[in-house]
Amino acid sequence: MPTEPVPQGPTPATAAPEGPTAPTRRTFIATGTAVGTTVVAGGVLGTGLLPGSEAAAAASAPSSRLSLTVNGTRHTVTVDNRTSLLDLLREHLGLTGSKKGCDAGACGACTVLVDGRRQNACLTLAVRMEGAEVTTIEGLADGDQLHALQQAFIDQDAFQCGYCTPGQILSGVACIQEGHTRSPEEIAEWMSGNICRCGCYPKIVSAVQQAAGKK
Template sequence: MSTVSSSGTPEGTPPHPEDGTRRSFMKQAGGLLGLALAPPLVAQAERLTAYSKTVEGVTSLQLKINGTVRTIQAEPRVTLLDALREYLDLTGTKKGCDHGQCGACTVHVDGRRINSCLTLAVMNQGKEITTIEGLAQGEALHPMQEAFLKHDGFQCGYCTPGQIMSGVACVKEGHASSDDQTREWMSGNLCRCGAYPNIVAAVREVAGKA
């Protein structure tokens, strides 16, 4: 499957309305949907809380990434991964398989590691998203980044951002207490170069210091 057809957008060019008639809009379901679905006896106050929003076409989405709220104009079908890479130029997060099988797209949402290719940007509004770009403190690398350099935890480097994000979470979860446990709990991140022994060494070193 090509990435172009799946996202409906050519690489690097986020969709913008071609003209003024294709407006972004957010529709309160209290309108059409509410009319069709509201049980007649539901109190107004309850209706306001009970019915939520429907989003169609290109709309304004707000994502809090690495501590900063960013706004993009995107369709609901845009994944969090594509939002990061194609709309926000945060290309540290990689697209490998785009089906949750390789882990290259691993980011943290509300402190938990996830595959950003299998969640929609629209679903992640109001959450704390951390990407590889958010790990270092200025020029000071995160200990996991340092450990990957020290142990040569990569060859081509494509899986590395995902490995590092997963490694940070793995240590925080307490799942890096032995080499075997580390291998099992890092198994969602594939490395086709085969740098696994060095990746395990890097994660174990950080776990030992934690």
């Protein structure tokens, strides 16, 4: 017996299964980015790194009041206990002749005289300078009359870029006062804590010899 034809028509849509579906790559990346941003922001906020917090921390840091003589002038200042002598000179007293090179005591660009002895200002805490007498490059000349070693550096052309020159001159002054000028080799040895990246060492030695009256 013939069967009746089955009517043809659109296949009914299959209902989507209920419940959560697997994330697509796009939604995974978007979700991960949002979560990461929230974690980072939460970490920053949680550590208190808000605008102005560093200034607030600095304001609450222990400070001390001290008096010292710099280039013959008495100064009384209040500084953060962590302040170096170099930063005291440059940032508080405006004496920028002493240079910040390595800031680790290795190059000698910050050399000053403390009570007549050479010292790396970047390694020296300002609070330890109570009652000290400090001489910087600004205090060597007598008015318009240059110090003998300053003039010798000019005469011997003992500098190029000039960045290390203030420290070289202060170290050279101490080298002469200490009596370490008997030979070029001795001068070079006792000036070895001051680095010249331009390589003017022979001329620096000649300048120290001239100022010491050995040339």
